[in-house]
Amino acid sequence: xxxxxxxxxxxxxxxxxxxxxxxxxxxxxxxxxxxxxxxxxxxxxxxxxxxxxxxxxxxxxxxxxxxxxxxxxxxxxxxxxxxxxxxxxxxxxxxxxxxxxxxxxxxxxxxxxxxxxxxxxxxxxxxxxxxxxxxxxxxxxxxxxxxxxxxxxxxxxxxxxxxxxxxxxxxxxxxxxxxxxxxxxxxxxxxxxxxxxxxxxxxxxxxxxxxxxxxxxxxxxxxxxxxxxxxxxxxxxxxxxxxxxxxxxxxxxxxx
Numbered sequence: 001x002x003x004x005x006x007x008x009x010x011x012x013x014x015x016x017x018x019x020x021x022x023x024x025x026x027x028x029x030x031x032x033x034x035x036x037x038x039x040x041x042x043x044x045x046x047x048x049x050x051x052x053x054x055x056x057x058x059x060x061x062x063x064x065x066x067x068x069x070x071x072x073x074x075x076x077x078x079x080x081x082x083x084x085x086x087x088x089x090x091x092x093x094x095x096x097x098x099x100x101x102x103x104x105x106x107x108x109x110x111x112x113x114x115x116x117x118x119x120x121x122x123x124x125x126x127x128x129x130x131x132x133x134x135x136x137x138x139x140x141x142x143x144x145x146x147x148x149x150x151x152x153x154x155x156x157x158x159x160x161x162x163x164x165x166x167x168x169x170x171x172x173x174x175x176x177x178x179x180x181x182x183x184x185x186x187x188x189x190x191x192x193x194x195x196x197x198x199x200x201x202x203x204x205x206x207x208x209x210x211x212x213x214x215x216x217x218x219x220x221x222x223x224x225x226x227x228x229x230x231x232x233x234x235x236x237x238x239x240x241x242x243x244x245x246x247x248x249x250x251x252x253x254x255x256x
Contacts, residue, residue, distance in 0.1 A: 007035055008044050021061035086110075088121045092128065096149070096161060100131040100142035119143075129150065 028037050041062055045055040056065045066074055094106050107114050122128040126148040133139040
């Protein structure tokens with residue numbers, strides 16, 4: 001490997017690793033005193049002239065940039081992490097342990113009406129999906145968890161969901177009356193598998209996207225929506241009750 005080629009490699013590495021454009025003084029510190037920095041930079045720029053990344057000069061500084069003709073094709077995708085609200089956590093826990101479960105059943109357990117935004121958040125996260133329609137008057141939609149839910153919480157299957165005893169020991173299970181009633185039904189102690197078998201025969205399976213379209217008025221390719229800010233906090237109490245009368249909440253905290 002020639003000395004000149006080694007200098008080009010060094011300049012390439014310095015410019016690639018830099019978060020900001022570098023000036024001649026910054027680059028020269030890493031090269032021998034007799035090195036012709038300007039010539040080396042021009043040569044390196046020529047090597048990248050027809051590539052997807054170009055070495056460009058801005059004033060006296062140099063930096064690698066996306067080729068100008070490719071810039072319109074580039075876009076930045078940024079993942080924004082949001083903490084789930086208490087309402088969303090409670091709803092997710094109910095769906096996980098009682099699936100397939102209807103909106104009305106979720107409201108019955110929580111003691112408050114379920115806002116559309118709460119389901120929107122869970123749909124957007126990819127953790128819940130429509131499982132079908134209950135074979136009862138009104139044919140309500142039933143909800144269940146997804147493979148993405150299992151993956152996010154590190155579960156091999158729904159059988160791996162912690163039981164009521166484990167949740168209480170971890171301080172994640174509320175002991176107020178409605179939750180005790182849920183436990184009496186054996187839903188949490190037996191895990192989600194049993195409850196899924198119990199409700200499976202009552203549910204008519206349908207295309208999830210068709211259900212979403214009919215429920216939320218959305219086209220299949222746009223099945224999820226962004227959650228309105230503060231939407232879960234606005235869950236209204238069911239009936240005329242308010243405040244503490246809105247009912248108990250089934251779980252504390254986030255298992256993740």
